[in-house]
Amino acid sequence: MDWEELHLVQHLVRHGSLSAAARAMGTTQPTLSRRLEAFEQKTRKTLFERQPGGLVPTAVCLSNLSALEHMEANALAVERRLAVQDDALEGTITVTSLDWIGDYLLAPILTKFAAMHPGVSIHLLNDGRRFNLSRRDADIALRFGSFDQNDIVERKVADVAYGLFATEAYLDRFGHPDVAGEGRNQTIVELVEVPVRVSLSTWLKDLLPEARVLLRTNSIRSQLSAVETGQALATLPHFIAAGRNGLVALNLGVAAPVLPLKLGVHPELRELPRVRKLMDFAVSQFAPLRVSLNPSG
Known part of the structure; x- marks a missing residue:
């Protein structure tokens, strides 16, 4: 039995679909589909149920995952040890x-x-x-x-410090945000809550809970571009925002996040x-x- 065939099973379990596994492996969905069908014919076992939302591992597949994880761990250990000898x-x-x-x-x-x-x-x-x-x-x-x-x-x-930033044009139009007023009449750009950034979005929500969210994005660059329009506030890294023309760091008397x-x-x-x-x-x-x-x- 070829290790690459077994490794394919692991990739499919981890990624949940042929398309996602293909992207991770740098190949195409039809190629993986053919490889999976060939392996199932070879073993005479159905390893995945094909459903509209992706692939669901069968009981046969799940019963062998632990052994596959051990095989992969050992193979990777050999690979790392060979690498460090170079x-x-x-x-x-x-x-x-x-x-x-x-x-x-x-x-x-x-x-x-x-x-x-x-x-x-x-x-x-x-x-x-x-x-x-x-x-x-x-x-x-x-x-x-x-x-x-x-x-x-x-x-x-x-340690990376963040702060609340706006343009002078924004402040002229909407005024300086008031923490006591909970951000009423203010507009913000919000960073999508992913685990590594949850403290940033939570900090801004707690600071200005009544502010209107104009845009949600998972990109700091998108936040920066949105703030530069003069239409919204955003939490940005000082390293980037403090050096941009027209952006002002706002001191609201509350400690900003440091990650x-x-x-x-x-x-x-x-x-x-x-x-x-x-x-x-x-x-x-x-x-x-x-x-x-x-x-x-």
């Missing part, structure tokens, strides 16, 4: 983070590192999903808060020379940025 400063490093962290902070750092080390190729994935570092979905991750995998080594690289930015890596991959070198370089590059990221720190 002491050459070359190869691919996959780094994942949130949109604006990747765009404004990581992209320049990673570009400098790659220019210094011609044998290294870096893939930057700006994505709110939590990639599994144990499965090598990514080699290094930067995210807010703690990592939810027990086998990950994490290191705080900065810890952490770098995470699997302990075995940390010993891989190119990964260790990049981590050390990234930490050194964040050091002079700390005041900009948290002006009050």
Whole structure:
């Protein structure tokens, strides 16, 4: 039995549909469909029920998942141990983070590192999903808060301060927001509540519960563009918003959120020379940025 066939089953269980699994695996839905049908014919077992909403694992499939997880863990352990025995400063490093962290902070750092080390190729994935570092979905991750995998080594690289921002045009039209008035007659742009950002949206809702929400978005860049129209307020990182012409940081007498930015890596991959070198370089590059990221720190 081919390990890739078994691995396909894991991907389908994790992603719940052929289309989602195909995107994650970098292939097409028809290809995965053919592979699944061939594997079910080979084993003479129905592993998934095809339903309009996706694939539902059968009892036969579920009964074997634990064994498949053990097989995958062992295969990945071998892969990581082989990787760390390669002491050459070359190869691919996959780094994942949130949109604006990747765009404004990581992209320049990673570009400098790659220019210094011609044998290294870096893939930057700006994505709110939590990639599994144990499965090598990514080699290094930067995210807010703690990592939810027990086998990950994490290191705080900065505290990122946020604040409430508006344009002068907005303030001339709507006036300075009044906490006592709970934001009546104010309009805001709200960041979609995902786990890593729940403190931001909760803070703004608690601060101005009566404000009208003009736009909900999962992107800091979209928030920034919306605020620059002069039609709304938003909670934005000081590092980005304070440097934009026309934006004003509003002091409402309430402490704004400060989120810890952490770098995470699997302990075995940390010993891989190119990964260790990049981590050390990234930490050194964040050091002079700390005041900009948290002006009050």
